Amino acid sequence: MNASKTLAAMAILSVSATAGAAGNHGNGHHTANSGEAGKASEASRTITVEMYDNYYEPESISVKPGETVRFVVENKGNLVHEFNIGTPGMHEAHQKEMQMMVEHGVIQGGTLNHDMMNMEMGNGHSMKHDDPNSVLLEPGQREEIVWTFSGANAIEFACNVPGHYQAGMYGDIEINKGG
Numbered sequence: 001m002n003a004s005k006t007l008a009a010m011a012i013l014s015v016s017a018t019a020g021a022a023g024n025h026g027n028g029h030h031t032a033n034s035g036e037a038g039k040a041s042e043a044s045r046t047i048t049v050e051m052y053d054n055y056y057e058p059e060s061i062s063v064k065p066g067e068t069v070r071f072v073v074e075n076k077g078n079l080v081h082e083f084n085i086g087t088p089g090m091h092e093a094h095q096k097e098m099q100m101m102v103e104h105g106v107i108q109g110g111t112l113n114h115d116m117m118n119m120e121m122g123n124g125h126s127m128k129h130d131d132p133n134s135v136l137l138e139p140g141q142r143e144e145i146v147w148t149f150s151g152a153n154a155i156e157f158a159c160n161v162p163g164h165y166q167a168g169m170y171g172d173i174e175i176n177k178g179g
């Protein structure tokens, strides 16, 4: 594949990823059923999440409706892994985008092609994987997400690197309305 074709394909990928994130913000707060990006100052607690090949520690998480949680995510495996908060449908859609990232060499086993991810498309788009509900980490990397949960059920944290979700790399987020 030549360079211009690659850029065109990646532009499509970037646009679709952005559209998904923008949709969550369309009607102000609390419209997305998975929640929204939160403020660290409002976090009630910190949950450390370790990523291995191909599973998480802890395996599931329980939160209260409206709770803001600071997640410290660390990749202790040998492959690139993602921590993404969303509904099963959001994960399924993101898996298609991640498949394109693999096909274009952005994700290569244990490494990310940062040059390609940071490439400026000239129209405000890039190939950055920068949705607020997700981090994508190389082995040894550590990053944080602050997330405010809604009251909706059926939310999972998941790794959408191709094959990982299918291998069981996801966990339930239980919204504990009783607590």
Ligand SMILES: [Cu+2]
Pocket (backbone or CB within 6 Å): 054, 080, 081, 082, 159, 160, 161, 164, 169
């Ligand atoms: Cu993974």
